[in-house]
């Protein structure tokens with residue numbers, strides 16, 4: 001049983017062509033991707049205090065930590081050995097291999113620089129409950145769905161490079177407590193995300209043939225937009241307005 005956000009399949013509807021399906025995916029992003037969330041506008045526009053940026057980075061760590069687990073779950077759904085070999089690169093990008101320490105380490109360089117204690121960040125103890133629920137829902141969604149749908153849920157990355165570029169320039173311009181070196185995570189994603197998403201999009205367009213499959217793909221992307229949106233709603237409510245910090249969550253210290 002998975003969430004349904006898109007209209008249920010209509011029995012006699014004709015399947016979309018690949019270009020129509022691609023346009024429908026882009027339309028979901030244009031309406032629902034988290035670049036539209038007020039919290040991101042504050043973050044990129046230099047309107048947050050350092051403690052609010054700390055809260056964002058600390059919560060976002062939960063997402064970073066879950067991505068390779070999610071990608072292992074995707075691989076567990078894939079029967080095709082060649083597909084698993086390709087997908088494995090995503091896990092290595094985040095967990096690291098050999099000299100490359102990986103994306104999670106690059107994220108921790110950012111949280112270190114923001115003055116957060118590493119053990120505290122990694123423990124996720126200070127993260128908002130809603131962050132952890134949303135992130136875990138993503139891992140579960142992938143686990144509970146067929147490979148095609150699991151793969152589709154990463155398609156929010158179609159829209160990520162733009163937000164990463166905005167974030168690098170916006171945060172460097174507006175915050176004196178952010179420096180170029182600590183934005184390495186996002187610089188690396190500028191190359192990795194387009195490579196990953198080109199592959200995933202091609203796979204989805206080639207394999208989502210029936211109305212039911214296409215609806216499931218659109219549903220997966222909608223679900224994933226909600227995973228991202230819900231995390232920013234929680235950050236906004238706790239650290240912007242009305243400032244309702246749940247018990248046990250990170251409490252900003254000014255100064």
Ligand SMILES: O=C(O)c1cc(C(=O)O)c2c(n1)C(=O)C(=O)c1cc(C(=O)O)[nH]c1-2
Pocket residue numbers: 067153154155156157159160163164189228
């Ligand atoms: O900063 C962002 O807004 C953002 C968004 C997303 C996304 O759209 O899911 C990802 C990332 N960053 C990211 O850095 C990343 O590694 C990533 C992996 C995935 C995925 O679903 O597999 N999404 C994202």
